[in-house]
Amino acid sequence: MRDQSLSERLHMDVPLLLGLTMLCAIGLITLYSAGGQEAAVVLRQFLRMLLAFGLMVLVAQFPPGRLARWSVPLYGIGLLLLVLVLMIGEVGKGAQRWLDLGVFRFQPSELAKLAVPMAVAWLLAQRELPPSLPRVFAAGVLILIPVLLIAKQPDLGTAVIVAVAGFSVLFVGGMSWRLIGAAVLLAAASAPTLWYLMHDYQRRRVHMFLDPEQDPLGSGYHIIQSKIAIGSGGLYGKGWLNGTQSHLDFLPERSTDFIFAVYCEEFGLMGVLLLIAIYALIIARGLYLALYSQEVYGRLLGCGIMLTFFAYMFVNMGMVVGQLPVVGIPLPLISHGGTSLVTLLAGFGMVMSVHSHRRLLSEKVG
Amino acid sequence: MVSRLKLGSPGTEFRLVRGRVLLCAGAMALLVLAIIARVSYLQIALHDHFTTLSRHNRVKIVPIPPIRGRIFSRDGVLLADNRPSFSLEIVPEQVTDMTGTIEKLGQLVSMSQADLARFRDQAGKMRLFESVPLRFNLTEEEVARVSIERHALPGVEVVARLDRFYPLGADVAHSVGYVGMIDDEDLARLDRSDYSGTTHIGKLGAEKAFEDLLHGHVGFQQVEVNAQGRVVRVLDRTAPMPGRNLYLTLDISLQTVAAKALAGRRGAIVALDPQTGSVLALVSSPSYDPNPFVNGISSADYQALLDSPAAPLLNRALQGKYPPGSTIKPFLALAALDFGVRAVPDSTWCPGWFALKGSSHQYRDWKKRGHGHVDLTQAVAQSCDVYFYTLANDLGIDRLYDALDRFGFGHPTGIDIKGESKGLIPSRAWKQEALKEPWYPGETLIMGIGQGYVQVTPAQLALATAIMASRGRAPKPRLLDEARDVLTGDVVLRPVVAVASPTLERSESHWAEAVRAMREVMHGPFGTARRSAQGATYESAGKTGTAQLVGMAQDEAYRAQELAEELRDHALFIAFAPLDAPRIAVAIIVENGGSGSGTAAPIARELFDHYLGVAGPSGAAPG
Known part of the structure; x- marks a missing residue:
């Protein structure tokens, strides 16, 4: 066995690790400004990041095979917890999302973000790709049950992410175009039903998205203030700590869901291009690693995780710039908060596992 | 473990996934x-x-509203002051539960329905995030109570502000006037940007007339506010320019003596400096306290003032229209000389009545027995009516009109505060216009004794007296002496003195004769006001007047005691002193006061003694 570098022994991919670290650094810098320049807030977030990076390293140690075997039990546990949270979960911000485990509170929907793509990847990996019709159907059911449970909490943002996570695996796995077409048609047809099933606040958000100026001090306030923050940033931004929209409280949710607006205001278009470039690098590298995995499960799961990561970024940015309705999805690795950070980096751990264990495998096989 | 995993073949499966991934990319x-x-x-x-x-x-x-200039009298007495006071104000945008907030405040401070009504009215007109006053003049206890509860009352503020205060109250209300809250009418006319932040504006008197000087110019602060509207920091500041301090021509000690003299009576006193036009005293009695008007007088109190039969709100000095009675005689005597209708020694026989040729109607003299032979001097001194009936008849209405017109009767005096009446000097044209009737000769006769259609204001009488005293050179009356910069004390404005009646050119001897006749009123053995001049250390000139309000039947005698008070004669008196270098000219009217010599003339004596700094007959020390 040839000499292994530290990163190889830890199953880390250096370019990916570098990209993630840069994002987290940008996140901390922006958070310092958005969070009222309190060092304690930044420090706490930094500690959460350390914890999440630790989890990523840990997850990367498990070879894809073990992850595949855990897929089904993990999915089962996730489903159980989702049912549980609907029955006995804690209500926070008008939704039942949390399970109080005594020591810490836990969102089962976060687990679903990983368990669903794992289960779908496992299901598809059982047989030759592309999957047969019944298998696609079964995968669809696997996805929709947790998605509906999460939507019922209600947590539309997470439901969207979980659905994206599941369906992206199904798509990459080769689900036939005819089925995709049918599914799109079905979704379009069920839109009115979905509208009917939506909560009032969710409908309001859609209304607000379509016409924010209608109620500038009420529901449309978020979007208008966010656009003012972005637009006034200009090409080079107002400078770090100089964003007036954020510092004078005009921008709501500025350290969490709307942190991108703060970033745009302070760093301008140049900053935005840099940030998107880093995201693009991470996604490209992640997809590359997943694609060149040697087994189907890892390849599908890795791709699913990377596409989900993109969905996070796109939905959040689209919402902040006013192109998508406001759904509660954070900007990955930048927004303040620990839960999504942990899930995301655990996912990256899997991607790295898929990649790094390949070489070992090929050496053994070869 | 490895064997359990399905290995990806480099074949179709890989290409399928790669294709899909590229598509996704x-x-x-x-x-x-x-x-x-x-x-x-x-x-x-x-x-x-x-x-x-x-x-x-x-x-x-x-x-940043400017601080309003203060108003002083010429002798330095403060007439309009700015006093710190605390008001309770609300920024409606910061209040979530207005009803609850007002209810809670109601338990802390007393609030009237009027306060609430005004608040609601104003709340609708204010700009965003501007505070609206709810209660003025909080007591210290109320300030303390609100301050303790403030944390529970978002949007509620106790604001320290400067409130206008008139220390002398009613004594100078008719000249100083008052400020009030800016209303729609003011808004329509004022420069809104200069008044942004200003809450009060001059409504009456000097406060209104000199608003531009008193107000100053607004300053601005550029502030950074957060989403809650709270000021985070000041970015830029342009200081306001404070209003000018005004010095009025009033001599407050004289004004006070005059006000006291009319206390409890209805009437007016105007005292002018004949050389400068300075209004030394301006009294209209009864008066009112202007202080309640500053922050809005309650409608009940206002109604009470309006309904009062003594009409305290009426500025009699400028707006009261009275028949001048005999006070008009010196001016007609002068006209007689000017038009060459009489020479001084020309005497007229006064049997106690006068009748027009071919008419049996008797125009009676106030002295039933008649004055006998009277020349011009004695006609004025004794106020012989028959002499002036005859004179008026000889002059004719057109020349009468001309003579009075040139003394400013029938025109505003041009005093520098607003709202004066112009009175009325009738003419043929006027009568035809107003009453659609020709002029009758009898009307000319009674105009000779200041009765009939003729109406003058006390200010006009005072000005005419000043013109007489100064031989035609008296300037228009003015209340503003000078405006000074608040910070440096430099005089920034002193009104230009303009001669009131520049067309009065006549021979010095005519002036001298008219003045001599008026002197005879005071100092002659038969002068109607001789008792008021007794013991004076200076010489003065004057004329009494008693304006009749009821027409008497031909054979009826006027007995004051039998008449209701409001039908009794008005007592009038005009005078100036000292004789050779007049420093003060006054016009005094006491409504229903009886005779000019008995009621009005002693007041003039008191004023002269006071102003000229000599002890009066009662031995009162000069002020």
Whole structure:
């Protein structure tokens, strides 16, 4: 066995690790400004990041095979917890999302973000790709049950992410175009039903998205203030700590869901291009690693995780710039908060596992 | 463990997944481009627009109202002051539960329905995030109570402000006037930007007339505010320019003596300096306390003032229209000389009555027995009516009109505060116009003794007296002596003195004769006001007047005691002193006061003694 570098022994991919670290650094810098320049807030977030990076390293140690075997039990546990949270979960911000485990509170929907793509990847990996019709159907059911449970909490943002996570695996796995077409048609047809099933606040958000100026001090306030923050940033931004929209409280949710607006205001278009470039690098590298995995499960799961990561970024940015309705999805690795950070980096751990264990495998096989 | 995993073949499966991934990559690239396009659009194409919005969001222009100039009398007595007071104000945008807040405040401070009504009225008119006053003049205890509860009352503020206060109250109300809250009418006329932040404006008297001098100019503060409207920091500040301090021509000690003299009576006194036109005293009695008007008088109190039969709100000195009675005689005597109708020694036989040729109607003299032979001097001194009936008849209405017109009767005096009446000097044209009737000769006769249609204001009488005293050179009356810069004390404005009646050119001897006749009133053995001049250390000139309000039947005698008070004669008196170098000219009217010599003339004596600094007959020390 040839000499292994530290990163190889830890199953880390250096370019990916570098990209993630840069994002987290940008996140901390922006958070310092958005969070009222309190060092304690930044420090706490930094500690959460350390914890999440630790989890990523840990997850990367498990070879894809073990992850595949855990897929089904993990999915089962996730489903159980989702049912549980609907029955006995804690209500926070008008939704039942949390399970109080005594020591810490836990969102089962976060687990679903990983368990669903794992289960779908496992299901598809059982047989030759592309999957047969019944298998696609079964995968669809696997996805929709947790998605509906999460939507019922209600947590539309997470439901969207979980659905994206599941369906992206199904798509990459080769689900036939005819089925995709049918599914799109079905979704379009069920839109009115979905509208009917939506909560009032969710409908309001859609209304607000379509016409924010209608109620500038009420529901449309978020979007208008966010656009003012972005637009006034200009090409080079107002400078770090100089964003007036954020510092004078005009921008709501500025350290969490709307942190991108703060970033745009302070760093301008140049900053935005840099940030998107880093995201693009991470996604490209992640997809590359997943694609060149040697087994189907890892390849599908890795791709699913990377596409989900993109969905996070796109939905959040689209919402902040006013192109998508406001759904509660954070900007990955930048927004303040620990839960999504942990899930995301655990996912990256899997991607790295898929990649790094390949070489070992090929050496053994070869 | 490895064998359990299905190995990816480099064949179809890999190509399938790779194809799908590439497809995704393409789609992702497009979506990212859409985001970039959107951000570029916002940050480049709409940058200016959003910069403006952002600035608009955070930067507010807050006006700093200037401090209103104070008003002093010429002798330095403070007439209008700014006093710190605390008011309870509310910023409606910061209050979530207005009803609850007002209810809670009602338990802390007393509030009237009028306060609430005014608050609601104003709340609708204010700009965003401007505080609206709810209660003025909080007591210290009320301030303390509200301060303790303030944390539970968002949007409620105790604001320290300067309130206008008139220390002398009713004594100078008719000249100083008062300020009041700016209303719709004021808003329509004033420069809104200069008054942003200003809550009060001059409504009456000097406060209104010299508003521009008193107000000053608004200053501005550019402040950064947060989303809650709270000021975070001051970006820029332009200091306001405070209003000017005004010095009025009033001599407060004289004004006080005059006000006291009319206390409990209805009437007016105007005292002028014949050389400068300075209004030394301006009294209209009864008066009212202007202080309640500052922050809005209650409608009940206001109604009471309006309903009072003594009409305290009426400024009699400028607006009261009275028949001048015999006080008009010196001016007609002068006209007689000017027009060559009489020489001084020409005497007229006064049997106690006068009748027009071919008429049996007797125009009676106030002295039933008649004055016998009277020349011009004695006609004035004894106020012989028959002499002036005859004179008026000889002059004719047109020349009468001309003579009085040149003394300013029938015209506003041009005093520098607003609202004076112009009185009335009748003419043929006027009568035809107003009453559609020709002029009758009898009307000419009674005009000779200041009765009939003729109406003058006390200010006009005073001005005419000043013109007489100064031999035609008296300037228009003015209340403003000078305006001074608040900080440096430099005089920034002193009104130009303009001669009131520049057309009065006549021979010095005519002036001298008219004045000599008026002197005879005071100092002659038969002068009607001789008792009021007794013991004076200076010489003065005057004329009494008693204006009849009821027509008497031909054979009826006027007995004051039998008449209701409001039908009794008005007592009038005009005078100036000292004789050779007049420093003060007065016109005094006491409504229903009886005779000019008995009621009005002693007041003039008191004023002269006081102003000229000599002890009066009662031995009162000069002020």
